[in-house]
Amino acid sequence: MTDWLAQAADEGPALGRALALSGRDHDEHAAVQAFLPGLHGWLRDRLPSARIDREAMIPADVLSSASSLDLFGLTIPERFGGLGLSMSAAGEIIAGVARRDRSVAVCLGLHAGLGLRGLVHLAREDQRERWLPPMAAGEYIGAFAATEAGAGSHIAGVRTTARLAEDGMLVLDGEKIFVTNGGFARVFTILARTPGLGGHRHGWSLLLVTRGDPGFSIGREENKLGIRGSSTTAISFQGVKLPMDRIIGEPSGGIEAFREVLGWGRSLMAFGCVGMARAGLEMSLAHVTNRQQFGRPLIAFGQVRESIARMRLDVISMESLARLAGWHSARGLEFELLASAAKLYNSEAAWRTADRTVQCHGGSGYIEETGAARLLRDARITRIFEGANEVLRFRLGCAFLDQVLREGLTPPPLQSPGLTRHFAGMANAAADIEKACLRLKRELGLRLYREQLASAALGDAAAAWLALWATLARIDGEITTLPAMDQSAWLPLADFATRCLLRDIQDAISHALVADEELLVALGETPGGNPPGSLSGEEQIKTRVKPQSDFTLG
Amino acid sequence: MQTDNPSIEATVHALIAELAGVDAASIRNQDHLMQDLGLDSLQSMELLSRLSETYGVDPDMDEVMAAATVDAVISLIRDILARNMAA
Structure with missing residues (x-):
């Protein structure tokens, strides 16, 4: 079992309860919840989002008022004038800003993560004393x-x-x-x-x-x-x-330091993606409950309902995965792999959610004034910066394969009796991933590290599996802390999460097993159409893959 | 497939130069793959992957992970070729 999985298993139900919090513990969760009303007021009253986008600059008074809210000191230790927040707590605040304005969230998130992590974590005390106080105050960004x-x-x-x-x-x-x-x-x-x-x-x-x-x-x-x-x-x-x-x-020592700094940057970006997705969900929900077609609100139609459900799931799974990276970081455990998975999964989900938002709004979604178009434009960069997703997919796939082959993949148990079927689905998916890793190692060996397709698809499987684990562990934690009458609201989400993410995992495994770089090279040299005699992707999957992790409801 | 042992060093240097973006002439055998040449673990695996294809060898994963210097990579390929010859 991988180190981070072993640690999670040791923690048992405590992990699930921790993932239900916006912070490393109850005290920090309470502090964040107390901070948020002031933040929301500032976002509502002082942040001219459409103007920031139109004029392509953040006004100076926005930056100075952000300073007065301590938004430049989120991750700086209190003794240097900051708030000393953990990754998860700072991420919750960055997500809150991103829900309203992505330009300001990127400015603050970059400062808090990539801009500061080296100084906060690696610098000598005299360097910290010199640079951190003015950075906490927002005098130096x-x-x-x-x-x-x-x-x-x-x-x-x-x-x-x-x-x-x-x-x-x-x-x-x-x-x-x-x-x-x-x-x-x-x-x-x-x-x-x-x-x-x-x-x-x-x-x-x-x-x-x-x-x-x-x-x-x-x-x-x-x-x-x-x-x-x-x-x-x-x-x-x-x-x-x-x-x-x-x-x-x-x-x-820059290469090792770079990994640590990048892990923080990617994690905070993953939280920012949560804010984007939440903005899309809220905008979409408001529109589809008010807009009438054929005498009914849009939400009454199955396809719209499914789109909203997937957005709701995306928000929870993204948040849970980012918090999982934060949980490992707060305990001083290796978290770079989880940070990469969270950046990859959350940026793809943010883009998917922004696209659904435009679609839910119909023609008005394509008009700038609704804000849906701006959300789509803002979300696009997340798949590129702080590690292009193609690179992250490949690297995550290779790293995950190494760990799975060395230590296996056994999900930590869940506590709630109502999640027994969901745990079984997750465990079966883990077994499928293990078998795929063994088969790829046997068939490709070290070629996995220079040919990208199979490893990249495995990276997608890894990200989806980690998202499923984080989501179910978080739901487990939510359920075990709620009165019985309030628990039932989480179970449909567990059903939907398991069904959607198991399908994503199986798609990714199938892709990994049929990945054929030579075929793509041949296609690149073929003037249109498939080469004669080649199987379609679907036919290849049918002939080579037999999944175990079928999940049925009821 | 290459089997000419004296060329192993030159081949390893050339591949590292390509992956690390440095001049092959500047590479020394005692250089550490990551700290001196900037190759992370994945690029080191890619290096070994390309060498195993070039020489038609199949190194054990643990041996690959343990090769942290240029010299260790050269020795690994030489040792496997020698084992294969003896087998």
Whole structure:
């Protein structure tokens, strides 16, 4: 059993109850719930969302009023002037902002996650004392820069380099692109090559660069499809001289540090996706209950009802999966794999929900004024930034396969008698995934690590299985803390979650087992149509896959 | 399939250079795949995957995971080829 599954099994029902909370424990949950009314008031009264999108900038008074609400200090320890919130609690607040405005949520989430995690978690005490108080107060806004023209997800391709000069200073040269908050941030955490530092000839380090450093310059604002109010710029360094105390963490420890920072960034982004999906659900629900067609409200029609049900499920499963990553982070457990799964699953679900929102609104969904179109535009980037989903799928699939082959996949038990069938479905799906992993290992061996299709499809299966586990564990927790008369509302959701996510898992397994890169190469060379004699995808699935995890209701 | 042992080192260097985006001439055998060359665990697996295809070998997963330096990768391929020859 994987380490994180073993830990979850040890916790038993406590995990489910924890996933029902917006924080690491009841005290933090209560603090978040007390914080939210003020946040909602600020969002309602002070955030001109349509104007932010139209003018493609966040007004200065929005940023200053966000400071007065402590929104720049969410993840900074209290002794440095912040709120000291856990990942889950900060994520709940980021989700609340994203429900109203994605540009502001991206600004705050980037600051709280990628922008600050290195300083909060890896920096020395003197560095924290110097930089964290003004960042908590919103005087200095944080940014993070890793991407370059030749290095997106391929970190080894980073060319920005800091060399140790004879005077003991680092001299930094290079350029970063797509830097969120770049237009107004003061403190930038960047990833650069640092050859020779820490005894490594080709090391990488996280460095702190500030807006005022001589030789540092900022490019023009990018004109984006969505999250138009957020700032995105290039930044460049020409002979920027930095003292050695601008290294965050260990010299040449940048690759390991990058993983930790990225895990936080992806997790908070996954929470932001929850807010987007919740906005879509609420907008859609309001529309389909009021809009009449054929003498009935739209919600009376089965297809609309199904769409709303899937949106409702998506919100709960996304939130549960993000909280699962937060739960592991709060206990100091390995959470990067769960963060990747949450980013992948939640961004796909946010996009799916935004698309359903437009569809539920019919023609008016295509008109900017309803807000559905803006939601769709805003949601699109989540599948790209902080790790393109294609890369995450492949990497998650490989990592999951390694763990499953080494330690198996056994879901931690659920407590509620009403969830017995659901647990059996989840356990059968785990068995199917194990068998698929064994078969792929036998048939492809190490080719799994260079051919992408099978591993990527396995990544989808992993994300859907983890979402199912998180959702059922959370429902288990909700049920065990509610009076009997209130428990029944959760069971239909458990039924629907199990049915939908088992289907997603089986689709992904089938895709993994029939993945045929050679066929795609042949198709690329065929001028239209399928090559003669090839089986359709459906025929291939019928001939090669026999799923065990059929789940029926009743 | 290649079986010429003296070329193993050059082949490993060339593949690492491609994956890590560095000049092959700058790679030394004592370099750590991650800390010196920036290859994470998945890229290291891809490296071994491509080498196993090149040399027609099937290394054990545990052996692959344990190969953390350039030298260890070269030794792994050489050892498997020698075992195969002896078998």
